[in-house]
Amino acid sequence: MRLLTDGTDTNRVLGFCLTMLSQYGENWPPTEEALAQEFVEWLGFRSVLTRNALKELCQAKGVSLSFDSLPQDIRGCNCSFQDKKEIVIAERELAPFADSHTLLHEFRELLEHEFVAVGHATIGAKDSLEVQAEIFAMACRIEAGQKDLPVFLEMASKVEKKWVRYLGYALVGVFGLACLFGCIYMRQLEEIGSEAYR
Numbered sequence: 001m002r003l004l005t006d007g008t009d010t011n012r013v014l015g016f017c018l019t020m021l022s023q024y025g026e027n028w029p030p031t032e033e034a035l036a037q038e039f040v041e042w043l044g045f046r047s048v049l050t051r052n053a054l055k056e057l058c059q060a061k062g063v064s065l066s067f068d069s070l071p072q073d074i075r076g077c078n079c080s081f082q083d084k085k086e087i088v089i090a091e092r093e094l095a096p097f098a099d100s101h102t103l104l105h106e107f108r109e110l111l112e113h114e115f116v117a118v119g120h121a122t123i124g125a126k127d128s129l130e131v132q133a134e135i136f137a138m139a140c141r142i143e144a145g146q147k148d149l150p151v152f153l154e155m156a157s158k159v160e161k162k163w164v165r166y167l168g169y170a171l172v173g174v175f176g177l178a179c180l181f182g183c184i185y186m187r188q189l190e191e192i193g194s195e196a197y198r
């Protein structure tokens with residue numbers, strides 16, 4: 001008997017994982033950067049997104065995203081039951097772009113869940129999924145930043161007045177640096193943020 005469906009119509013995350021498997025199966029596992037690159041494209045992730053926009057992106061992939069108060073040292077959590085997938089992110093954002101970072105981290109864990117389910121784990125028994133999810137989140141944000149930077153520069157170049165245009169370029173530059181800094185030091189920034197709330 002042949003199955004009529006491989007389950008990807010009700011489980012889009014699984015669909016993404018199977019696509020990865022068909023593309024990188026011979027060289028499994030893919031690098032975290034390659035996975036991030038494909039994922040950013042698939043999800044439509046951008047470097048600047050509101051909470052509502054993040055919710056919509058997740059919704060489109062069958063993942064329900066919500067923001068709720070969580071214990072202080074927990075930034076997010078995810079759960080996967082049959083075809084239902086859910087991510088909850090801490091209501092209080094402790095550093096700029098922390099929402100996106102946490103979402104990507106939790107999503108990476110959901111992906112691994114599917115990879116394991118189809119018998120193709122991407123990380124070894126002694127590697128930590130927590131660490132891998134952090135690397136993934138960082139790689140996705142750098143990838144999205146690289147995609148968005150030319151768009152911002154293009155926007156700045158369209159400004160008529162010269163001094164406003166230069167100001168625009170300067171802002172894009174500062175924003176780019178801040179983003180890169182945030183990508184790398186996210187956890188430290190959050191620590192500082194949570195210290196401030198104590």
Ligand SMILES: [Zn+2]
Nearest residue numbers: 105109130133
């Ligand atoms: Zn985690």
